[in-house]
Amino acid sequence: MIRAILFDLDDTLYPRQAGIMEQIRILMLRYLRTRLDLSPEEADTLRRRYFQEFGTTMRGLQLNHHIDVDEFLDFVHDIPLRNHIQLNPELDAALASLSQQKVVFTNASREHAERVLDALGVAHHFDRIVDVRDVGFESKPQMAAYRRICELIEVPPEECLLVEDNVRNLRPGKSLGMTTVLVGEDHEGTDPDVDYVLDRVEGIGQVIREIEQAALAEARREVAPRSKP
């Protein structure tokens, strides 16, 4: 039974084409160039390296350069969001139809998450936001982040649905026993760590219904042999 739905924020609750992550990437490069005095090429190389090595660029900067993380988070999320995303009544209705606990699970800051949810008009559906600080900066795809969110919401991984645009961030959840949903239009083929694929997050209700129907069919199969004489 799914009791909690863990939604990634950026590029999951709104489409990649909104261009917010592209703006964040530009601001991160500006931060690296100005704070660490790097050329544009050096800044991009370091950003990619830290993202690969530490899960987020920020974690690499925190460990290797002892940056002020609050200032970094403010700097890279300083984006006019309403130029990129609007109220989404379809998502509002989809979330309203689901009885499960809904949680935002993001490598970004709580402040950014709150602004995105407000811009989409869906903040009232979410029971809580688990951000990069809540997981002690050991963010996705570090296994510690997935264990931490289960502790915080007091729901075991087997009862969590993990919704993400990035397969890399689904794998640890899957290995803990979560059910996984990959969101986005540019994903092809099958992956053993992906249970469901959605073009758009607005289809999340259909995934929940499929899971419930499968559980019902499973329960009937278990009952059937015992009911025979």
Ligand SMILES: [Mg+2]
């Ligand atoms: Mg994302």
